[in-house]
Amino acid sequence: MNELIICEKPSSSEKIAKALSSKANKMKYGKKVFYWELEKDGKDITVLSAVGHLFSLTPKNQRERFYFDLKWVPLYETDKSKGYVKEYLAAIKKFTKKADTFVHACDYDIEGTLIGYNALLYTVGQKAIDNISRMKFSTLTKKDILAAYENKIDLDLNQVDSGIARHILDFIFGVNISKALTQSVRSAKKKFLKLSAGRVQTPSLAILVEREKEIQKFVPEPFWLIKALLDGYKDLIADHVDGKIFDKKKAHEIYEKCQNQDATVDKVKVSASKRKPPIPFNLGGLQSEAYNVFGYSPKKTQTIAQSLYTNGYTSYPRTSSQKLPETLELEDILDDLSKSSLFKPHIDEVYEENNIDKPNEKASEEANGSKASKKLKPNQGKKDDPAHPAIHPTGILPKKLDDDENKIYQLITFRFISVFSVDAVIDSMRADLNIVNEKFFFRRKQYSFLGWLKHYPFRKLENEDFPEIKKGDILKVKKLTSDEKETKPPARYNQASLIKELEKRELGTKATRADIIAKLFDRDYISGTKQIEVNSLGEHIVDTLSEYASDLTNEELTRSFERDLDKIMDEKIKKYQVIDNAKEEVKLILNDVDKNQIKIGEELFDAYQESMIISKCACGGNLSIKYSPRFKSNFIGCSNFPDCDVTYSLPRGATVLKSRCDKCGLPMISFGSAKNRQRACLDPNCGKENRDYSPEVIGKCPECGNDLLKRSGRYGEFIGCSNFPRCKFTSSIEDLEKNLSKTDGSKSEQNADSKTEN
């Protein structure tokens, strides 16, 4: 008998193989694919894995205007970057030939069920599905895996159908509506703008638009804060107990009354409070912390965490768990980490704080019968994950990490160490004061015991002195102020707070949220580094879609998907009925959009152009970001082109910042590698001493016959045509010497107003 076990990903195939037999042999197929061979209960078993989805939906007929008939094809056919999938499919094909029975051991959720089903159906065929059984486990521990193997269940075909329906629904809504939007701009303006909409990205964008509207309609209200600066103590300020006083007259009365009066201490209270150690990271938690501590985008953090995981330094990153089960052998991990001089002192201290002996010292102690085998216990969070524990270091110390990887590794590892530590203690002092019967108070805090904070060096700790005062003391008021302030609109989201909001609303999954946000940036719907601002284009996308496809903007589509998928799983409705309904709904939307496509296209394109404006031009026009198809790069040009020929080049990967140059008022830009990011004025010549320098003429342009000028750009000197931007001839000085005799056949191109057809 030969049995084949298919797993979702290489890391689970290893765990499953090792759990089933301690003598499992690791084998290699081709360059990358590992599989396991073992014997159990007289059966020869091969354990191999997929790498997530191996098959993807694609239109049956690519030439149709809209896509309603779809088929599954290998992932590498639709995504060129997924070449490695080929080898995994070849391995599955090879090992399934000799298999008599098939075991489906992918994660026990809808996507996992579909991954294993498709992997076998489209390599082996129906034979595999007819001879399949399913392992159902909630963690990848030996105990769970063995139990799941002993108690295999039937494959739930309703769960499969539900997964298929999810893919098809997302595709026919997302791809077709995206196509319709793009088509409307093409019809109205003959321009190509990559526009998109989808079940997750559109409600996510709508959340941002909603916040933007709240900010716009916000009416600030004035209020007054009355503060007393106390004499004799540095920065000791007492606030009036009423806090924000919205009544100007009242504020004025209090202020007048308390002017030049002393404060009497009514009450002083010092109390201690504990702050528990932090909880282990799940992916969202790590992304949020890395954003707050290092300013990393969630996507960047995710990529780094994935690379630390593939190198074996940290555990699987796409988890929602905030728990570290004992089965991970947590003390062994701490022991391994102790080999690093960076972590050792912290780990030693954590054992001391808990009054527990280090494991290697336990043996002798146990012999003496003292301090029985107490173990370190992690502080844990509430969230769990069916397949993976919280993110933690494996104990394998990294050999070589770049700066970014090192930061994330240390963040994960120090967090891991600190969850075993003890509470920090904060002493807080509250003093109530009386100034001519008006109540004032101040609070001060200091850390009397650092506890875990000692082992988590990513928090700012501010200790405030406690003034030595007691009840009945008279304090001189150095200065009384009544500051007029305004209520502030709600804050814009940043990438970390948006991820949290998406989590809360259950939009997207832990693995996809960072990509969704990155996509909104890529489409130019949103911008901003610290705070996310919605561009005019993003606002119009939401406006347009809420008119023609309001289910998409208000999260209703996601909710109705969930209801339908549940019904498919409970056999209350057939997959094809759900899909047919969706097709009808999409067709209605597409009809409406089609009828109004010129209006929609014009509005969206105008909004796009407005989004790209970065500044006013000296001629009165607007300077905006434009795309040059010839140079395949962005540049800045004036809306009055061709009458105004002001242009600025943008270095690759540059972003235009909100801040302005002190000297010339143009926007600042940021450019350069991620490690060595620089800021400069958009005008590369700004700030140079020789402001009225005229470029040297060194010959005639081979393309248009105008003067060729020696120019100085951000990357050094180069040769450019004086008729730029009409003529885009450029060359390095060396190349020009070689090529001046030859003529370049290409025509000079018109200024690209946007990302035009190419």
Next chain:
DNA sequence: GCAAGGTC
């Protein structure tokens, strides 16, 4: 070209 979902 287009979605969202897995994964390296």
